[in-house]
Amino acid sequence: MRQQLVQLLYGVSISSDLDSGNVELAERLILNAVLDGLEIGRAGIWLLNEENTAIECRLLLDRENGKEIQMLVLPRDAYPDYFKALDTQRTITAVNAHTDPATYEFSESYLTPLNIGAMLDAPIRYKGKMIGIFCCEHIGGEREWTEDECSFIGALADLYGRALSAQENERINAELERANLHLEHRVVERTRTLEKTLNELTEMQEKLIESEKMASLGNLVAGIAHEVNTPIGIAVTANSSAKDKLTELDKLISANTLTKHALLEGMNHLNECIKISFTNLERAAKLISDFKQTAVDQSSLNLLETQIKAYLENIVHSLVPLTRSHNVTVNIDCADDLTLITVPGALSQIILNLVNNSCVHGFIGKEHNVIDISVHLDDEKGIYTLCYKDNGCGMTDEVMHKVFEPFFTTKRGTGGSGLGMSIVYNLATQALQGEINLASQPNQGVSVTLKLPINIA
Incomplete structure (x- = not known):
């Protein structure tokens, strides 16, 4: 040339x-x-x-x-x-x-x-x-x-x-600055909401602990953190992901390698993060609001030496008005002399909630309803198994996968708090230090199996 x-x-x-x-x-x-x-x-x-x-x-x-x-x-x-x-x-x-x-x-x-x-x-x-x-x-x-x-x-x-690339980069930089400013405002707003929610949660915990009338919710107070932590954790993760994406886009711009595809992907990612953050922070606020209106009785969670069969019979006897009104027969299969040092209050609340769930959800419109409760000891593994079964209408896979979620209920608006099975899960895994499994199919009843340690640490 x-x-x-x-x-x-x-x-x-x-x-x-x-x-x-x-x-x-x-x-x-x-x-x-x-x-x-x-x-x-x-x-x-x-x-x-x-x-x-x-x-x-x-x-x-x-x-x-x-x-x-x-x-x-x-x-x-x-x-x-x-x-x-x-x-x-x-x-x-x-x-x-x-x-x-x-x-x-x-x-x-x-x-x-x-x-x-x-x-x-x-x-x-x-x-x-x-x-x-x-x-x-x-x-x-x-x-x-x-x-x-x-x-x-x-x-x-x-x-x-x-x-042309320089012109597009200039436009992208301007759009990123606007998006960044908007996101920062949204993050500040959501962070403020998060702090307010956490403050409300802290105040609620203190009131619940101090109030005699709400003493029965002592275990649920300990579980609130778990119930609210999920949406808050997702929101925090979404905000962190959005920040990382902004950093990534800034690096691409600095290196003059930003493409339209990368920009669109980044903008979509930021919008998705904002949506996820907004949705989950709203959900956390709703959990606190619902919790204020919820009162679910629970017993003391002290370790006591308990004769399991007699204790289960006492629980079932206290529920006779409920089981009789739904034509329910309750059978207990447990050794008469089985005595364990456990948390009887947790066992009581688990059985109360399971029986109530069966009556409210499983036995509606049915007759000849049966609940079987069995307890078997396994000394070699150091556990005992409590199995609860009913012959009710059962659950779909969708309901079964959500049943342990706090405030999830299929009876919304008819008095159900949506906390019963969540409490059962928390008591089984935390107070009793065991594990819980659920099995069910439509029209095949429900089976709940708890594997619990003989000796609680």
């Missing part, structure tokens, strides 16, 4: 106008280099419209007449052969623009009035797609375009792509 062309290319490549984000400055810089390097009178930048039905002039410099031209539009249907040549994404080198198969359509309306004899059109590619052309117009007769000149105009077209 001629030294003059190399120098012009170098001057354009190091110009701050190219990476300023102001594409108009870059267009003027590049077109002036085209005019100087090719020693022609007219040069312009033309971009295809979104529908690919026309090519529109961004800027055309006419040194012959001292003019700048914009907003010219050439429709595809008026110049089909020219657009056909463009569609091949190749450089058009029209030595005689009046007779060349790609440019002859302009002869009468454009070339002749302006005394244009030859044309060199180089495609502008951006992100792998041809988006327009550099149009170089020679005033006068025919002109042979050299390989150096074609390479020169092609290199300038690549530099124009760099200017």
